[in-house]
Amino acid sequence: MDAFFALANGMAVAIQPMNLLYALIGVLLGTAVGVLPGIGPALTVALLLPVTYKLDPGGSLIMFAGIYYGGMYGGSTTAILINTPGESASMATALEGNKMAKAGRGGPALATSAIGSFVAGTIATLGLAFLAPWLVDFAVRFGPEDYFALMCVAFVTVSATFGTSPIRGLTSLFVGLTLGLVGIDKLTGQARLAFGIPELLDGVEVTTLAVGLFAVGEALYVVSRRHHSEEKLEPVRGSLWMTREDWQRSWKPWLRGTAFGFPIGALPAGGAEIPTFLSYSTEKRLTKHPEEFGKGAIEGVAGPEAANNASAAGTLVPLLTLGLPTSATAAMMLAGFQQYGLNPGPLLFAERPELVWGLIASLFIANAMLLVLNLPLVGLWVKLLAIPQPWLYAGILVFATTGTIAAKPSVVELSMLAGFGVMGFLMRRFDFPIAPVVIGLILGPIAESQLRRAMSISLGDPMALLQSPVSATLLGIALIALVARFVMRGLGRFRANED
Amino acid sequence: MIPFHTRLLGAAIALALVAGVPALAQPLELKVMAPAAPGGGWDQTARAMQQALVAAGVARSVQVTNVAGAGGSVGIAQFVNGAKGDGNQLMVNGFVMVGALAMNKSPVTLDQVTPIARLTEEIQVIVVPANSPIKTAQDLAAALKADIAKVTFAGGSAGGVDHIMAALFAGTIGADPKKINYIPFSGGGESLAAILGGKVTAGISGLSEYDGQIKSGKLRALGVTAEKRIAGVDIPTFKEQGIDLVLANWRSVMAPPGITAEQKKTLSDAVEKMVKSDAWKGILKQKGWDDAWLGGDAFADFLKKETARVTDVLKSVGLIKS
Numbered sequence: 079m080d081a082f083f084a085l086a087n088g089m090a091v092a093i094q095p096m097n098l099l100y101a102l103i104g105v106l107l108g109t110a111v112g113v114l115p116g117i118g119p120a121l122t123v124a125l126l127l128p129v130t131y132k133l134d135p136g137g138s139l140i141m142f143a144g145i146y147y148g149g150m151y152g153g154s155t156t157a158i159l160i161n162t163p164g165e166s167a168s169m170a171t172a173l174e175g176n177k178m179a180k181a182g183r184g185g186p187a188l189a190t191s192a193i194g195s196f197v198a199g200t201i202a203t204l205g206l207a208f209l210a211p212w213l214v215d216f217a218v219r220f221g222p223e224d225y226f227a228l229m230c231v232a233f234v235t236v237s238a239t240f241g242t243s244p245i246r247g248l249t250s251l252f253v254g255l256t257l258g259l260v261g262i263d264k265l266t267g268q269a270r271l272a273f274g275i276p277e278l279l280d281g282v283e284v285t286t287l288a289v290g291l292f293a294v295g296e297a298l299y300v301v302s303r304r305h306h307s308e309e310k311l312e313p314v315r316g317s318l319w320m321t322r323e324d325w326q327r328s329w330k331p332w333l334r335g336t337a338f339g340f341p342i343g344a345l346p347a348g349g350a351e352i353p354t355f356l357s358y359s360t361e362k363r364l365t366k367h368p369e370e371f372g373k374g375a376i377e378g379v380a381g382p383e384a385a386n387n388a389s390a391a392g393t394l395v396p397l398l399t400l401g402l403p404t405s406a407t408a409a410m411m412l413a414g415f416q417q418y419g420l421n422p423g424p425l426l427f428a429e430r431p432e433l434v435w436g437l438i439a440s441l442f443i444a445n446a447m448l449l450v451l452n453l454p455l456v457g458l459w460v461k462l463l464a465i466p467q468p469w470l471y472a473g474i475l476v477f478a479t480t481g482t483i484a485a486k487p488s489v490v491e492l493s494m495l496a497g498f499g500v501m502g503f504l505m506r507r508f509d510f511p512i513a514p515v516v517i518g519l520i521l522g523p524i525a526e527s528q529l530r531r532a533m534s535i536s537l538g539d540p541m542a543l544l545q546s547p548v549s550a551t552l553l554g555i556a557l558i559a560l561v562a563r564f565v566m567r568g569l570g571r572f573r574a575n576e577d
Numbered sequence: 578m579i580p581f582h583t584r585l586l587g588a589a590i591a592l593a594l595v596a597g598v599p600a601l602a603q604p605l606e607l608k609v610m611a612p613a614a615p616g617g618g619w620d621q622t623a624r625a626m627q628q629a630l631v632a633a634g635v636a637r638s639v640q641v642t643n644v645a646g647a648g649g650s651v652g653i654a655q656f657v658n659g660a661k662g663d664g665n666q667l668m669v670n671g672f673v674m675v676g677a678l679a680m681n682k683s684p685v686t687l688d689q690v691t692p693i694a695r696l697t698e699e700i701q702v703i704v705v706p707a708n709s710p711i712k713t714a715q716d717l718a719a720a721l722k723a724d725i726a727k728v729t730f731a732g733g734s735a736g737g738v739d740h741i742m743a744a745l746f747a748g749t750i751g752a753d754p755k756k757i758n759y760i761p762f763s764g765g766g767e768s769l770a771a772i773l774g775g776k777v778t779a780g781i782s783g784l785s786e787y788d789g790q791i792k793s794g795k796l797r798a799l800g801v802t803a804e805k806r807i808a809g810v811d812i813p814t815f816k817e818q819g820i821d822l823v824l825a826n827w828r829s830v831m832a833p834p835g836i837t838a839e840q841k842k843t844l845s846d847a848v849e850k851m852v853k854s855d856a857w858k859g860i861l862k863q864k865g866w867d868d869a870w871l872g873g874d875a876f877a878d879f880l881k882k883e884t885a886r887v888t889d890v891l892k893s894v895g896l897i898k899s
Contacts, residue, residue: 124620221776262647264761267680267735267896276654279647279681346770347763401789402769413621418863486645527763534760535729535776 081208088435092443097140097436100133101444104141105451108148112165113156119149121485123410135418136433140440142411143394147199147444149407150350150387151452154191158379159184159462160474162293162481166284167350167386169516170358172292174371174378181374184460185318190328190376191383192452193320197329198336198384199445202391205340206398207438214399217344222531223543225347227552229525232352234559235359236517246510254518257282264527265534277490284351286482287519290495291512293478295502297471302503304467318457328380331361335384343392346402347528350389351520357381391441398426398434605636605847609830610660610668612652614645622696622828623669625860626851633854635847648677648734654685660833664840667693667848671828675887676736679897687884691832691841692877694848697861698825698869699783700803701742702812704796706775714800714818717779718750725756731768732781735761736896738826739781741887742802744894746815749822754893772796783826784810785865827869827883829876845872 091097111122123142153168158175171191178187205213260271261281272278320328338353338360361377362368371378396402403409420426420433427434465473482495505512536542544550607630611623620643627639644652649670660666668690678686705711711720721728725747732739740761744754760777762768769787772780773795780787780796790796791812800815801807802824815822832844851857852870861868871879891897 127624218770218774221771221774262681263735264763265735267740267761269681276647276651276681276683279650280645346767396770400769400773488644488646488651531760531762534758537726537758 084431084435085207085439087432088437088439089442091136091432091436092140092439097137097440098443100137100141101144101440102447104144105148105151105444105447107141108145108150109152109155109448109451110148111145112149112152112154119145120405120407120410122149123407123414127410127414135415135420136436139411139414139433139437140444142414143437143441144444144447146390146407146411147387147441147448150390151192151195151448154195154383154386155188155452155459156477158187158191159459160293160470160477161296162474162478163285163288166288166516166520167354167389169288169292169351169513170354170382171379171386173358173513174375176292177372177374178376178379179374179460179463183374183376184463185456186320186324186376187374187379188456188459189320189453190324190380192449192456194328194332194335194380194384195387196445196449197332198339198386198388199391199448200442201333201336202340202343202388203438203441203445206391206394206441207435210395210399213341213344213395216341217346217348217396218400220345220548221546222528222535223546224548224552225345225528226525226532226543227546227549227556228342228352229521229528230556231552231559232356232521233525234556236355236514236521247514250505250510250512250514251518254515254520255522256518257287257515258519258522258526264523265530275490277488281523282494282519283486283491284516284520285485286491286495287498288516289478289482290498291502291505291515293474294495294499295506295512297475298499298503299506300467300471302507318460324376327365327367327376330364331357331377331381332384334360334364335381335386336388339385339388339390340392343389344395345392346396347524348389348392349405350386350393353385353389354382355517357385394441398437401426605630605843606665607636607639607847608642608660608666609639610642610644610652610656610666612644612646612649612656612668612670612674614643618828619649619669619671621864622671625857625864626667626669626696626830629851629854629857629860630847632856633851635850635854647681647683648737649674650677650681650683650685653678653687653690654683656831657685657689657834662835663833664836664843666833667844668831668833669828670831672738672826672883672887675884676738676741676891676896679888679891680736687831687880689834691834691836692880693830693832693841693845694852694872695827695829695869695876695879696848696852697866698827699785699866700801700807701738701824701826702782702784702787702791702801703742703746703799704772704780704782704787704791705778705799706772707795707797708775709778709797711779711799712797714813714815714820717746717799718752718820720778721747721750721752721757725752726758728758728779729777730757730759730779730781731762731771731777732759733761733768734763735759736891737761738783738824740894740896741890742781742822742824744890745824746820746822748890748893749815749820754890755895757894759894784812788865825867825869829880848872 107122108119111119122145153163153165154171157163157168157172158179161172161176163169163172175187178184260278262279263270269279335357338357342348342353343350358378358381361381362371365375365377367375393405393408397408397412403412482491502512532542609623609626611620613619623641627641630636630639644655656668711717730743740759743757743759747757748754762771768780771777784801787796791798798812800818801812802822803814804823806814830848832841849872
């Protein structure tokens, strides 16, 4: 019950007019930078830190939290409308969201993403308020072997994004895994596949790959098809808003997405990408409309978007309770705390409760503001799709390029973007799925370094993977998921033979 | 020469009248490169300089640029090639760059830039979880001597200051640094979780990073790498415990190659003035950084010694093949 009173007190702090203003500035800025690929909330907070030096700590932290949540919203808008994920966490959203937009259902896609983000953000913030101390205990005990097992589950389940042929899907995945090898090996500090180019030593940037494959690749593909059959985009087909059916198909994915996003976001090395993909593949499996997946299924937008926002709240769990930053933005927020001589951690809750609970309460407010801001904008956003195709795609190319340059001003980065664009075009042309490449790049390095860390700690004993209960359970789930598919197929064939 | 001086003096007076700055201040317009992504230590140092240089009236404007990549290897290459002879540019760097350049076989080395000054340093600490049987640095040394592979260290990137410190610790107590079981984590957060979760024996990091956990009793600090006890820090030094390990993660500022002696003096004076300003002292206090200002030839000597020491350690742990 203490938490309730504390939260009520926090609410009183958060609804002070000045703090409301800070929250509003935060969400507006966050949405703006979330829209641009490459410029994320972390960079924005970094740039604002010296500016906010003279503000009061509560106000500026509330603003930073607004930027963080706003960034998550903004990233999905571009993912849906122009297939350009503003940050890697919005990639799963682009898969179905952009298809929906092309089918004239951009309105409902944006709406389900905004409402889903709101629902997930609210539930996850409640979780942050009431479960944080318990959850962080679990998160800290999650060791390298457990992460590796979680990656195994992710690898097995993401095969749902493989498209029609598993062989093609696996080919894409291995391209991604190979790209993941580029750069300095985290455990030995030696360079791999860098060919003496210093820019490659840090590895391939996920957003560069995603924007290259998704946005540039698509632009090239559309150009190449122009003379064959001109695809007419209809900005709005049917209702601009979510229909009754859309609601029915969205609410469960929202909740399931939250269930993935919040706990995984709270893990020190969890991140936002894994829960979004887990949510995507779960929805694909559970849907009653499997035929719509790949053509714009609303579940495939609702789930990942909820997971994305819930993981943002999850990240704040270790940050506030332990002072443990688990994402770039969280690290910047930690710097923000330290700017005022505050050290997040167990002591902060006791020493400055008005600050911590004010921040948590303002997350609710930021969330509500984002919903109010974004829903009326849906009508405006979908008009983007009415722009004639050549202009639209030229615009997307400019947008993708400037975003990449803004994030990393280098010729190598730009060449990579172009190279990935051509690769994306060829993959579309020859019908290879694109998402597994990006998934390989994200999951591969994590799986590799966690496995090697686990082996290093256990002195090379592979049994360590089974000795941790969490890891053993997760590996079991992965195995069942893998075997079940073949058994089901076998059974299906068996039955077919009987008939 | 005289008309030039008169003009300069006139300009300075005019500026002083307009902006109210001391007449001696030159209206420098500086560019400071942080060879890292926004948010990290170098970036924060560059932005702190930006704030202090302007607040102290040393520079009229300061622009911070970020060139991230490979522990600064990308940034320094761009700095050496692009800013050659430019007396209005500076680059922030530090201890980590010394090792990164050697390990990445960077064609550009620290010999090619013009050292200006060391600015700050951070003392390193070794911690264990609160429930660990290891109570002192000597306990840890004994554990290392008993079975070096079983003692796992968590810290930052391979070849970084934490890794070097683990190797130095082992070497100092008479164990083989080549055999240390060092597990690199990508950020302070991730390694902290591994230590708190009892996955590793000990953790190594900058003192400020684990300060909160040490104070709240979740981590036990075995020792710090300072020369003498730090005022207000209730942690023994390694030296006190009979282990000769002194190390600091320093950050410094460099000028481009090929600048004139006069340009170098202008920049050195500007940095010295900044370091002595109240604005800079305020920032140090607020960020918890220790002032470690060392300018001129003393810094150049220090840099040479540190480079030699780091290279030796990295060779001893096999990160640089000689």
